[in-house]
Every structure is written in C-alpha cells, then in structure tokens.
Amino acid sequence: NCAAIPDTLLESELFGHEKGAFTGATSQRIGRFEEADKGTILLDEVSEMSPALQAKLLRVTQDGAFHRVGSNQERRTNVRVLAATNRNLEQEVERGRFREDLFYRLNVVEIYVPPLRDRPEDILPLAQLFAAQFSGGNPRLSASAATALQFYDWPGNIRELKNAMERAALMARGNVILPEHL
Secondary structure, X not given: OOOOOOHHHHHHHHHEXXXXXXXXXXXXXXXXXXXXXXXXXXEEOHHHOOHHXXXXXXXXXXXXXXXXXXXXXXXXXXXXXXXXXXXXXXHHHHOOOOOHHHHHHHOOOOOOOOOHHHOHHHHHHHXXXXXXXXXXXOOEEOHHHHHHHHHOOOOOHHHHHHHHHHHHHHHOOOOEEOHHHO
C-alpha cells in the first residue's frame, strides 16, 4: 500500500537497502521488486507516490533495473506489475500529479471496478463473507439488516462494508446480525 508507507521508507520497501544506507539500516534488506522476481507485485494506491519515486518505478517497469537504497550496483528483476488506485490517473496526469509516461506504462490493461453502490447484487454476499470472517462462524443477517445494507449508499465502498460487518459481528449476540449492530 503506497499510501500507508511514508515516501522515505517506501523506496526501501520496494527496492531494498544496504546495511548502513540510513540511520537504522543495521542489515541489508531485499525489496519487494527483488522478492517478486518472475512473479507479480501489486502496488495499491500507486497515485500516492512522490514524483521521484514515480521515476524509479518507471525505470523498473521499463527495463527491470533498480538500485537498492545506498547501493551503486544495478539489480534486475522481471515482474508483472498490477497497480490500483481510487483516483482517475488520467486526471492526475492532466493536473501534473502523476507522470504521463508512467501512466502509459502501467495502463496496459485497465480493469474498472465500479463502486459498491453501483453493484447492489454484491453487497449481501460480501457482507455475509465479512461477517463470517469476523465472527468465526456463520452468522445470519436478519431481513431488516439485509435491507439496511442494500439501501445504504456505501461512500467508503468495500472497506466501509468490511468495517461495518466487523462491528456487527462484534456487537451481535448469538448468530443473528440485526440493524442495530450495523
């Protein structure tokens, strides 16, 4: 998750670092791109990367080359990159917040997932799945809870639904989730 890691640490997370590269780097660390060699890496919230890190991402996606933080040695990797974001990257490019060349490099196949409010048929199966995960069993949604879930707009999308079901699973006594648990 590129948004969850400060930019100063994200480079080390993605590309690794050498011992002594910065304060606290007490040993060498292999980065995610090196670990994912001949595999796939998912970069969630890729639009949150700084321009400097976007340039390094562009290089590794173009030719597979990168440097660990604190190293002059070029390393190579061969990975499939999946990038996800909740922003419109074309608009981010127009606003100068995302590199155009990186956008075209990542935008080989675009998969648009509509917001949960536009997929009402997915709400109840996902709610049931999350409730089961958090309860350790197989709780049942009452008819009124199911109706409440389906008529809510879900501005926070699946993350909001997941949190709502975690709360409901914790609040429910017994095996039935009621509207007041949501």
